[in-house]
Amino acid sequence: MKRAPHDDERLLAHIRRELEAGADDLDELTRARLGAARRRAVDAARPAGGPLGEVLAVARHLPAWGLAALAALTLLAFLLWRPAAPPPAEPLTLLEDLELLGAAEDPEFYRDLDFYLWLDDVAQRS
Amino acid sequence: MTAQGLTGHAPLARAQENDGLDGRQALDRFLRSVERRALRMATISTGSVDDALDLVQDAMLRLSTRYAGRPPDEWGPLFQRILQNGIRDWHRRQGLRRRWQRLLRRGGEDDPPADPVDALPDREAGDPARRLGGQHALRAVERAIHALPLRQQQAFLLRAWEGLDVAETARAMGCSQGSVKTHYARAMKALRRQLEEHLE
Numbered sequence: 001m002k003r004a005p006h007d008d009e010r011l012l013a014h015i016r017r018e019l020e021a022g023a024d025d026l027d028e029l030t031r032a033r034l035g036a037a038r039r040r041a042v043d044a045a046r047p048a049g050g051p052l053g054e055v056l057a058v059a060r061h062l063p064a065w066g067l068a069a070l071a072a073l074t075l076l077a078f079l080l081w082r083p084a085a086p087p088p089a090e091p092l093t094l095l096e097d098l099e100l101l102g103a104a105e106d107p108e109f110y111r112d113l114d115f116y117l118w119l120d121d122v123a124q125r126s
Numbered sequence: 127m128t129a130q131g132l133t134g135h136a137p138l139a140r141a142q143e144n145d146g147l148d149g150r151q152a153l154d155r156f157l158r159s160v161e162r163r164a165l166r167m168a169t170i171s172t173g174s175v176d177d178a179l180d181l182v183q184d185a186m187l188r189l190s191t192r193y194a195g196r197p198p199d200e201w202g203p204l205f206q207r208i209l210q211n212g213i214r215d216w217h218r219r220q221g222l223r224r225r226w227q228r229l230l231r232r233g234g235e236d237d238p239p240a241d242p243v244d245a246l247p248d249r250e251a252g253d254p255a256r257r258l259g260g261q262h263a264l265r266a267v268e269r270a271i272h273a274l275p276l277r278q279q280q281a282f283l284l285r286a287w288e289g290l291d292v293a294e295t296a297r298a299m300g301c302s303q304g305s306v307k308t309h310y311a312r313a314m315k316a317l318r319r320q321l322e323e324h325l326e
Binding site for chain 2: 007008011012014015016018019021022023024026030033034037038039040041042044045112114115118119122123
């Protein structure tokens with residue numbers, strides 16, 4: 001016999017109510033451990049924008065004179081340090097190709113390849 | 127039937143209203159909005175609050191160290207994907223451990239393993255009002271969901287409780303949308319059978 005949709009809605013509402021009650025009713029110790037885990041995760045977060053974002057995040061907390069000194073030091077380092085010209089590129093051998101392919105990512109990356117493709121797709125669309 | 131709309135993506139939507147917030151504040155706000163449900167989900171699945179806390183902590187850390195720079199509206203699916211992978215790995219490790227224990231015991235004892243849901247802490251012990259009826263209903267719901275096969279459990283909780291649609295659930299579980307529909311329908315059928323008496 002086919003069930004009326006409202007029966008399923010009633011069942012779902014009952015389950016949700018109980019699950020929400022369980023989620024809201026954590027004891028103090030569990031709440032504290034959860035909060036500590038969250039704070040550790042937030043502290044470990046990298047600012048948006050990768051390494052540049054990290055530099056900018058640090059720079060935001062520096063006073064103006066500190067920022068000026070940092071900029072002057074960066075300019076001085078750039079002027080003093082002249083990198084040697086790179087050696088001319090040589091064609092990669094088959095062996096080097098294989099080594100590069102093999103060492104590029106850990107197995108977890110390939111297991112979640114479809115997920116990363118989706119991420120890339122979402123990033124391109126946005 | 128749609129699970130979406132009944133919960134209306136409430137936890138995710140709340141977390142994504144982050145305009146004007148510092149990145150870390152936004153991340154903190156997002157994690158606050160999902161942590162309790164994530165913990166309950168992992169506890170129901172593993173039967174252990176300690177293991178569930180480890181899984182949620184690991185998911186939070188991975189999200190923050192790898193994906194904090196991504197747009198906040200992607201955090202929800204990413205977090206669920208990481209958490210569900212963690213829960214699946216936990217079950218794999220447990221299966222492996224059980225196989226080895228059986229091998230090492232060499233058939234000495236045949237007692238079935240205790241149901242881990244029985245070991246869940248009694249959160250209502252100090253509250254007589256809830257103890258009368260609430261505990262029985264909550265434990266019945268948790269026990270019924272815990273008894274589902276893992277993929278049905280995940281499909282059901284992500285759709286019905288977390289409010290993800292079929293496509294988002296498929297991404298979080300790393301499977302096709304067709305599989306999600308099948309797992310969800312089977313979960314509903316089993317839960318109807320198990321919990322019907324509580325609705326009378």
